[in-house]
Amino acid sequence: MQAFEYKVVPAPAKGTKAKGVKTPEARFANSIELLLNELAAEGWEFQRAELLPSEERSGLTGSTTNWRNVMVFRRALAAEPLAEIPQQEAAAPAPEFRHNEPPLTAAAGDPQAPPEAAQVPGPGAAKMQADDGVEELSPVSGMTAALKKRAEQKGDGED
Secondary structure, three states: OOOEEEEEEEOOOOOOOEOOEOOHHHHHHHHHHHHHHHHHHOOOEEEEEEEEEEEEEEOOOEEEEEEEEEEEEEEEOOOOOOOOOOHHHHHOOOOOOHHHOOOOEEEOOOOOOOOOOEEEOOHHHHHHHHOOOOOOOOOOOOOOHHHHHHHHHHHHHHO
């Protein structure tokens, strides 16, 4: 299985001037491009940009939450060579236990899943796909016994 190391860097906050780059949007894009190319030259692959909370002290006893933009990169670690197996151990057949194991599955889109794994969404993903964002409200089918008793008591006291 491939192993990775990750690097998280602050996203640029302002644009970088360059020849022919005039607008603030273009300068900002230029600063991101420079950062991406610099880290790519070192072997880092851009994964995503995130907005994450950072709790920081303010004053003597207080704290505030500031939101920080960061960029996530990864690169593959060098594979370590396997130690040589002595011939007598290599000749012994491996026991076969796979007959009762369930089929290999992986969450859809998992980049580290083996190719023979069936790509299926997990129960959480299936629930999220089915959720329309509206709370389910069940209608009240009738008054409970406690409410009926209260209504009767209130009616008796007002007569």
